[in-house]
Amino acid sequence: MNILMALSQLEVTGAEVYATTVGNALTERGHQIFYVSDTLTKPTLGPVFTLKFNKRSLLRRFWHVFYLIYLIKRHHIQLVHAHSRASGWSSYIACKLTGTPMITTVHGRQPVHASRKAFHALGARAVAVCEDIAKQIVDNLGVAPSIVQVLRNGVETDKFQPMPAPANPKPVIAIIGRLSGPKGELCYRLLDEVLDLDTYQVKVVSGSPLLARFLRFQDQVEFVGYVDDIPALMSQCDLVIGAGRVAVESLLCGRPVFAVGEAKAIGLVTEQNLAEALASNFGDIGPSDLVIDFAALQGQLVSALASKRVPETIRQRIQDEYGLPRIISGLESIYQDAVVETLRREMPIIMYHRFIEQDNEKGVHGTWLPIKMFEWHLRLMKWLGYETLTFGDLADKGFIHRLQYGKKYLMITADDGYQDNLTRMLPLLEKYGYKAVVYVVTGEQYNRWDVEHPSNPDAPVALMNGAQIKALAATGHVEIGGHTLTHSRLSKLSPEQQAYEIRENKRQLEALVGYPLLSFAYPYGDMNDSAREQAIQAGYRFAVATNSGPKAIHQDPYQIRRIAIFPRTDAFGLWRKIRGNYVFRK
Incomplete structure (x- = not known):
């Protein structure tokens, strides 16, 4: 099939990693994959087109729709796969005008307002990366349950092998994620309120520019920047703090994960709370009125650092849930649903x-x-x-x-x-x-x-x-x-x-x-x-x-x-x- 991946982003996000990972795997299965986004950092096997989805004036949105129609016609696109609200809105209109099937992968909690309820702009299928997202878009946005399906992030699990615990004289903790938006606020509060920066060696791994408010931590925290070789980084860490894909990759590497996301604090991922962690994408998705108790996280971190390895039962469950071949086959089935039912x-x-x-x-x-x-x-x-x-x-x-x-x-x-x-x-x-x-x-x-x-x-x-x-x-x-x-x-x-x-x-x-x-x-x-x-x-x-x-x-x-x-x-x-x-x- 000829498939267009549509994203809206100004820095590396989980959605980009998802789209390029599954896109490259789909290319290897014989599909023609095209990408359109504000920016794209991860390497792709298909051509990339630039479109400033983040510019959202009415005139710009008309341009977005027009350009998407051009791409659909020019490259004989059979299905558009959107990965963000901004790209999804424009893609939805372009697909309606061209009769092109469309689906959306929902990576995070969706804003709830009247226009969003009336105009979902998700296409024939809404693919939620965890159960809490699926529940939220059904309960709060009124999306029909029949078009919602949970399909987790696709991860190249063979690239993340279990590693022995490092022998660090000082515990090394890595916080991995953006420094902007809600994730940036989360990182700041962890540094400011939770982590003892004198006791721990803290690394912040992010592709985001270093914002001014983080400058006060520069003498005590190593701001690593963007890292290609995540397994090598994780091999040095006693504990990884993150959510979503970060947590998945760390667990596959056998490194303990302290799951904290934009909406929820799971704490150390164990066999007892794994189901809850999976359902919330390791803390990324939760009730809108939930407030994380950052003070309580300090004591939890101390006990979490005592965990030196991830039980094999957890690694196996993660491999089963996130293995890329399974996810790609699931996506191919959803694509077929969308094409057959739309056309x-x-x-x-x-x-x-x-x-x-x-x-x-x-x-x-x-x-x-x-x-x-x-x-x-x-x-x-x-x-x-x-x-x-x-x-x-x-x-x-x-x-x-x-x-x-x-x-x-x-x-x-x-x-x-x-x-x-x-x-x-x-x-x-x-x-x-x-x-x-x-x-x-x-x-x-x-x-x-x-x-x-x-x-x-x-x-x-x-x-x-x-x-x-x-x-x-x-x-x-x-x-x-x-x-x-x-x-x-x-x-x-x-x-x-x-x-x-x-x-x-x-x-x-x-x-x-x-x-x-x-x-x-x-x-x-x-x-x-x-x-x-x-x-x-x-x-x-x-x-x-x-x-x-x-x-x-x-x-x-x-x-x-x-x-x-x-x-x-x-x-x-x-x-x-x-x-x-x-x-x-x-």
């Missing part, structure tokens, strides 16, 4: 069954299509510029691959495994350079479930035998999927029967085709929770239904919607079904 478009997955050449081959259940019409379908797909994907493609590249800029994708599936899939469908797939997924029943020789239908019995139609299944899979144009042994209605079976139908069918097919099957199709689209669980336990990564499941296919990989193709689906009917908005219009 009301989804990659069509169309479902065929069997193909006929003569009228006497027609059946009573509408699961057939004239092979000549199927060729018209393929011609239309080719003329419209569609390419086909299989579940093998999605397993390799992720669901988000279907949203690649400049591409039009669809998926062709065929159920049951009729012999005409080999003799009639395959030659046309080869002719037009397309791929399909064929779901095969292995415990029957013909469509017995139709022939023995209690009210509408059909004529028998031959299914593929083992040699034919193997031949079809070997062409490279067809991916084989499971479809049970006997085409049973799974919801009518016991869990044990479901497991046998699904697993034995999978075992037989894998023995034939020589590779692990990735996807399964519920016969009739009929399923329940137990059938879903049996598909998972069988080792399938995907399962397709028919008219059930979320409209966005990535939201439930075990209940993926498909669009049925019927005998009367002519070329115009197919066009309606593959435009991308069909499941939203039904």
Whole structure:
């Protein structure tokens, strides 16, 4: 995808570190990431554009919107990811005018006023970096809970390894954060009211210019400035004071953290208060009326310095919560939510069954299509510029691959495994350079479930035998999927029967085709929770239904919607079904 990261800042902030860290990781996954900000210090793998979001006059805001529209059009931006109020406001207007999906990561407590309540300007999704932020924007700003999701800061956890405690003759305490705004006020009060500057060696680490009021501490405090190698700095410290990302990185390094943020003082992070620390982003977010008792922090600091290491259980929890691969995958899912729901478009997955050449081959259940019409379908797909994907493609590249800029994708599936899939469908797939997924029943020789239908019995139609299944899979144009042994209605079976139908069918097919099957199709689209669980336990990564499941296919990989193709689906009917908005219009 082509994604624009929008920030507003005049100095290094946690939002910048977040945006550039996840942006670079997204670039490495194949996305095109662009950045627009007042300033940007951290290195990026994508181009950076300068826009003075901090200039907020009405005329300037019009310019911001105009320039964002230019960037969106010029670089084919598919989604804007905002990281601040100022950039978010302008991005919201630009996205509305261009129809571009947008999300916002909310990094801190939001101001509450009437205009903010009426005009959230957050986009399709609000990503909160902790639970307290999520609660605040829902409770105080009236943001709909359905668009709010907690996803923590992404941290390159492998760069922060546990370190032994230093042997300092004098305890070394580092305060890491900005010297401006609320964090600057916090730092000043810690120096002025809490820390004994004669007893401790205090380092203040910040990219902010040294403000005049801090000059009085220069003889007793080392103002380090901006530091690139944070782990090296932390290795020298007996205790780190900070919040948010600072606390996370220190804990990963095995250095004790005294969590104090703009709104809350957690104190020494322990196993007992870790949940509270995570929920508040290590003190950054809390009730608006909470007042930190700085006097009480003095005694807590003394006991905190006695802690020489971070328990491994805390480090593991931090790795699990903040690991960058997990966060990037979470963001990719949110991006897909925003794109599919905003544009009301989804990659069509169309479902065929069997193909006929003569009228006497027609059946009573509408699961057939004239092979000549199927060729018209393929011609239309080719003329419209569609390419086909299989579940093998999605397993390799992720669901988000279907949203690649400049591409039009669809998926062709065929159920049951009729012999005409080999003799009639395959030659046309080869002719037009397309791929399909064929779901095969292995415990029957013909469509017995139709022939023995209690009210509408059909004529028998031959299914593929083992040699034919193997031949079809070997062409490279067809991916084989499971479809049970006997085409049973799974919801009518016991869990044990479901497991046998699904697993034995999978075992037989894998023995034939020589590779692990990735996807399964519920016969009739009929399923329940137990059938879903049996598909998972069988080792399938995907399962397709028919008219059930979320409209966005990535939201439930075990209940993926498909669009049925019927005998009367002519070329115009197919066009309606593959435009991308069909499941939203039904």
